Amino acid sequence: MQKQPPAETTASGAGETRLPSGLPPLMLFAFYGLLCLFPVFLALLQGHPARNIFRELSSGLVMVGYVMTLLQFVLSGRFEWISGRIGIDRTMRFHQVTAWAILAFVLVHPFLYAAPRLYPEPMDAVNSLQRMFASPNLRSGVIAWYLMILIVLLGVFRDRLPFRYELWRLSHGLFAIAIALFGTAHTLRVGTYSADPWLAGFWIVATAVAVAAMLHIYLLKPLLKRSAPYRVVSNRKVADRMWEVAVEPDGGPAMAYAAGQFVWLNLGHSAFSLTEHPFSISSAPAERPRIAFTIKESGDFTGHIGDIAVGTRAYLDGPHGNFILAGREAKGAVLIAGGVGFAPIMGILRQLKTERYPHPLRLIYGNRVESQILYRDEIEALKKELDLQVHYVLSEPPPGWAGIVGELSADRLNACLDAIGGGDWLYFVCGPAPMMNSVERTLLDRGVPRGRIVSERFKYD
Numbered sequence: 001m002q003k004q005p006p007a008e009t010t011a012s013g014a015g016e017t018r019l020p021s022g023l024p025p026l027m028l029f030a031f032y033g034l035l036c037l038f039p040v041f042l043a044l045l046q047g048h049p050a051r052n053i054f055r056e057l058s059s060g061l062v063m064v065g066y067v068m069t070l071l072q073f074v075l076s077g078r079f080e081w082i083s084g085r086i087g088i089d090r091t092m093r094f095h096q097v098t099a100w101a102i103l104a105f106v107l108v109h110p111f112l113y114a115a116p117r118l119y120p121e122p123m124d125a126v127n128s129l130q131r132m133f134a135s136p137n138l139r140s141g142v143i144a145w146y147l148m149i150l151i152v153l154l155g156v157f158r159d160r161l162p163f164r165y166e167l168w169r170l171s172h173g174l175f176a177i178a179i180a181l182f183g184t185a186h187t188l189r190v191g192t193y194s195a196d197p198w199l200a201g202f203w204i205v206a207t208a209v210a211v212a213a214m215l216h217i218y219l220l221k222p223l224l225k226r227s228a229p230y231r232v233v234s235n236r237k238v239a240d241r242m243w244e245v246a247v248e249p250d251g252g253p254a255m256a257y258a259a260g261q262f263v264w265l266n267l268g269h270s271a272f273s274l275t276e277h278p279f280s281i282s283s284a285p286a287e288r289p290r291i292a293f294t295i296k297e298s299g300d301f302t303g304h305i306g307d308i309a310v311g312t313r314a315y316l317d318g319p320h321g322n323f324i325l326a327g328r329e330a331k332g333a334v335l336i337a338g339g340v341g342f343a344p345i346m347g348i349l350r351q352l353k354t355e356r357y358p359h360p361l362r363l364i365y366g367n368r369v370e371s372q373i374l375y376r377d378e379i380e381a382l383k384k385e386l387d388l389q390v391h392y393v394l395s396e397p398p399p400g401w402a403g404i405v406g407e408l409s410a411d412r413l414n415a416c417l418d419a420i421g422g423g424d425w426l427y428f429v430c431g432p433a434p435m436m437n438s439v440e441r442t443l444l445d446r447g448v449p450r451g452r453i454v455s456e457r458f459k460y461d
């Protein structure tokens with residue numbers, strides 16, 4: 001749902017604002033498609049006489065599936081040239097959806113190979129499959145095949161597993177590396193077309209790129225982070241179960257970013273630790289070197305966020321994301337937040353205040369109860385400095401509540417939006433997934449062009 005973000009790097013008057021860059025989505029898509037088909041093209045160039053249709057289909061599908069598998073590493077490598085424009089949430093969604101296609105292509109591989117033996121004696125096909133799975137020559141392929149099923153199942157049922165997220169992430173990475181190594185070994189050893197040096201070379205280079213993408217995230221990035229540590233300078237409660245944790249660089253300059261972006265935050269662990277979480281920056285770039293996060297107590301890590309002591313070492317991987325107003329043309333902006341989804345919007349509002357943003361702003365901010373409203377005094381003060389109108393929405397309001405009552409349904413949203421807006425406004429949406437889905441649908445139904453809706457999802461599924 002995210003609009004094409006700006007692709008330049010600028011310095012705003014109020015403080016350095018670094019806008020994300022990245023390849024245009026269409027170019028990425030074309031590049032992805034071409035890469036997936038490239039080994040099939042190399043195989044066709046070999047000019048072998050066609051075998052049985054099932055075997056050719058099996059080889060073709062598994063080659064495409066295997067390039068897609070290796071590209072999964074690159075997709076999850078947090079590369080700005082990939083997700084700078086389309087957003088990390090969409091990149092990860094693509095990673096998840098393509099995992100199903102990969103699984104299908106890889107799963108059918110042995111079955112299509114055995115399929116020609118189904119006729120006239122079906123048991124021949126079963127025996128052939130048994131021989132394949134027992135063959136020492138095919139062992140690396142069989143291991144990769146089983147691991148592929150396992151990794152997808154673990155991904156799908158991640159939230160229901162009795163493991164910490166970090167353990168899942170570690171297993172995901174290790175299984176992925178194992179699949180790449182066993183898969184490539186299998187291809188090079190028995191792949192019908194991979195005897196050709198060009199195709200073999202392609203698989204070796206593609207595997208090396210996949211491993212390099214993994215090293216980028218688990219080795220290079222931590223090394224860079226280690227050389228630019230931060231420290232927690234304050235941690236205060238800002239609403240019911242919400243905390244504002246602020247960090248500053250431990251020497252050196254603070255990261256440049258655009259208001260609304262997020263980082264993977266590591267608090268109190270080694271720079272190489274897998275314990276890091278994505279949090280939006282709720283302070284303005286103009287407030288640097290101070291960088292603040294507004295965090296809701298919700299799980300294993302965030303449940304104890306209030307205990308983080310001043311002085312705790314922190315590492316930031318970022319900035320990421322394109323939930324950004326800077327650099328986008330708009331006659332005005334509607335900011336729609338639910339709960340802690342207000343965090344990046346607060347960062348944007350704080351920056352707009354320092355820049356004396358001249359255009360109208362409308363904030364529609366939903367919560368369950370009044371004590372969850374974040375930064376209410378500051379929001380009220382902002383009304384005097386910006387052309388800002390605010391609609392607070394509560395589903396469980398206190399007696400005498402003057403704001404809107406209920407969920408952010410289509411009716412309520414339409415009532416807030418009727419007096420304003422149009423195709424040349426921008427709409428920023430961040431909050432719980434059901435709220436975001438409903439808001440995005442309502443905006444599209446109102447005729448807001450898809451490209452004017454900018455979303456940030458706090459969960460990738």
Ligand SMILES: Cc1cc2nc3c(=O)[nH]c(=O)nc-3n(C[C@H](O)[C@H](O)[C@H](O)COP(=O)(O)OP(=O)(O)OC[C@H]3O[C@@H](n4cnc5c(N)ncnc54)[C@H](O)[C@@H]3O)c2cc1C
Pocket residue numbers: 158159164165262275276277278279280281293294295296297298299300301302303321340343344456457458459460
């Ligand atoms: C782009 C983005 C920006 C976010 N900004 C904020 C914010 O400003 N304030 C805020 O309170 N929350 C924010 N979140 C959500 C926050 O990251 C999760 O609430 C937090 O990671 C949960 O960790 P936990 O261990 O407490 O919860 P758990 O109960 O252990 O995890 C709950 C779920 O959170 C997700 N999660 C946990 N750890 C990670 C991780 N390391 N990487 C990715 N997902 C993870 C997984 O889906 C997991 O199933 C943001 C999320 C994203 C993706």
